[in-house]
Amino acid sequence: MHTRKKAVLTGIAALLILAVLLLLLQELFRPKYGYGNIPEGTLIADYYDEAGEAGGHDVIFIGDCEVYENFSPITLWEEYGITSYIRGSAQQLIWQSYYLLEDTLRYEKPDVVVFNVLSMQYGTPQSEAYNRLNLDGMRLSVSKIKAVLASMTEEESLVSYLFPLLRYHDRWSELTVRDFTGMFETQSLSHNGFLMRADVKAAENVPTGRPLPSYAFADTCWEYLEAMRALCEREGVELILIKAPSLYPYWYEQWDEQIQAYAEEKGLRYLNFLEMTDTIGIDFSTDTYDGGLHLNLSGAEKLSDWFGAYLAEELGLSDRRGESDTAAVWAEKAARYHAMEADQLRELEEYGYLKSYGAKAPQ
DSSP: OHHHHHHHHHHHHHHHHHHHHHHHHHHHHSOOOBTTBOGGGGHHHHGGGTTTGGGOOSEEEEESHHHHTTOOHHHHHHHHOOOEEEEEOTTOOHHHHHHHHHHHTTTOOOSEEEEEGGGGGOOSOOOHHHHHHHHTTSOSSHHHHHHHHHHOOTTOOHHHHHSTHHHHGGGGGGOOHHHHHTTTOOOOOOBTTBOOOOOOOOOOSOOOOOOOSOOOOOHHHHHHHHHHHHHHHHHTOEEEEEEOSOOSSOOOHHHHHHHHHHHHHHTOEEEEGGGGHHHHTOOTTTSBSSTTSSBOHHHHHHHHHHHHHHHHHHSOOOOOTTOHHHHHHHHHHHHHHHHHHHHHHHHHHHHSSOTTTTOOOOO
16 A cells, blocks of 8 residues: 555656656747847737736727837826736737737726727738737636637647647757746836837838728628627727827728728727827827838827827826826836836947847848
8 A cells, every 4th residue: 555655656746747847848948039039029928917007007908019019108107197008919810809808808907998900901810920929928718728729820739829848849959048048037128018119210102002802801800899899898998999000001991991980880989090190290200110110119109198198088097196006116117118218219329220129230
């Protein structure tokens, strides 16, 4: 009897050691994101460290690069006392947005959810690379599993998302010192989901849209948009649809008309910021860092200033700067934000480009 008990305990210990070794290997082989290496890769996972902080966020942004590079939560706080977080990621597809929203509402209930509608153009999964940036950082949940199943291309499998070692084991030949030192940490560049870029590249020769064989959005997109609206309604959250003021990818008038019609039918607010750039004060010769695809720091702060006033005046969001605990948390955030701003301006003056932030030197 004693021998059998000892054998069972030995077997359990062996399994635990094997599990720990596999976990260590998984952390070693997974891609490391941060400075100089796809900073967007940290965005989804970053949220969990701040979910529900200091009474939660008043506003949650959901969407692709047109939210995480165009809106500044620090500006919303400093100018209007509005707390916000951007759950954005690169080429975030609408079903990914829906499940990320579902995931977010497990942790907090904001007053407002802002969804950028550019992803309505994609009715099918696009690529594993973008799927990984969107989904690897999600904590394991039913929402994550549903998001993976909706997003997978033909070559992908659910199990590789649940056990990333199966996907990344062949990175052994690419391992660097950073892979070892960063096994249990990430280097985040974001400020509540906002990726800062202070450099300037004026918008010139922006391509116009080519005629499309059809301007109809896929049924799948409409289904997830309606699911998002219904979820927000059930949770008592105001949903605002927006089109960020990015000049490219091209936003067709026919697409805009469909979103306007949907918003009117459902009683939703829809803001097309492309039509409001003069009112906001955006200048595409100075307020973009990549020729009009995204706003730079100057442009993001202008857009956030205008939107903060809208949220305060039209939706009545309260100024929370008088809440001592909340103010203390956001004072630290603002200090980090302005320190990075100073660093970027210093690098631009010294090198002419952002050497430490993943940007490339001019060719």
